[in-house]
Amino acid sequence: MTKGLFLRLAAVAATVVPTAALAQATGAELIGQPIQVTTNGVTNIVYLDPGGSLRILTPASNTVAGTWQIGGGQLCLNVAGSTECIPYSSPFQPGAPQTFMTSCNASTTWLAQNVNSPMGASERGH
Numbered sequence: 001m002t003k004g005l006f007l008r009l010a011a012v013a014a015t016v017v018p019t020a021a022l023a024q025a026t027g028a029e030l031i032g033q034p035i036q037v038t039t040n041g042v043t044n045i046v047y048l049d050p051g052g053s054l055r056i057l058t059p060a061s062n063t064v065a066g067t068w069q070i071g072g073g074q075l076c077l078n079v080a081g082s083t084e085c086i087p088y089s090s091p092f093q094p095g096a097p098q099t100f101m102t103s104c105n106a107s108t109t110w111l112a113q114n115v116n117s118p119m120g121a122s123e124r125g126h
Contacts (some may be wrong), residue, residue: 004082004084004102004103004104004105004106025070025073025075025088025089025090025091026070026091027048027068027070027075027088028091028116028118029091029092029112029115029116029117029118030048030092030112030115030116031048031049031050031116032047032048032049032050032116033047033048033112033113033114033115033116034046034047034112034113034114035047035048035092035110035111035112036109036110036111036112036113037056037108037109037110037111038108038109038111039106039107039108039109040106042059043059044056044057044058044059045057046077048068052067052068052069053065053066053067053068054066054067054068054077054079056079064079064080065079066078066079066080070088073087073088073089074086074087074088074103075087075088076103083103084102084103084104084106085102085103086100086102086103086108086110087100091115092110092112092115093112093115094112094113094114094115095111095112095113096111096112097109097110097111098110098111
């Protein structure tokens with residue numbers, strides 16, 4: 001792959017005209033929450049939706065569809081026939097940016113402003 005997914009999204013966006021309580025990293029804290037993903041100075045908003053689908057909103061208000069999955073300690077995004085992964089071994093924490101080197105050797109920073117909380121016994125009414 002000559003360019004990573006995040007690098008290509010950054011290029012497209014630039015050229016388009018105007019919880020610690022989770023036992024393991026499953027992605028549950030991120031589902032439906034906006035995640036700011038910044039690569040090469042361009043920030044896209046990524047939504048990991050239920051069922052493995054995803055949406056990427058570019059700065060030019062375009063929506064790019066794809067899929068996501070977690071396995072082997074990695075969170076992988078699949079868009080337009082390309083896959084790019086980041087290390088993912090523990091849940092994201094709200095407001096705590098994390099910088100990763102992707103599987104395509106791009107530096108990218110992810111910021112989850114909010115996360116879903118796990119369902120505890122008290123939250124289920126027990």
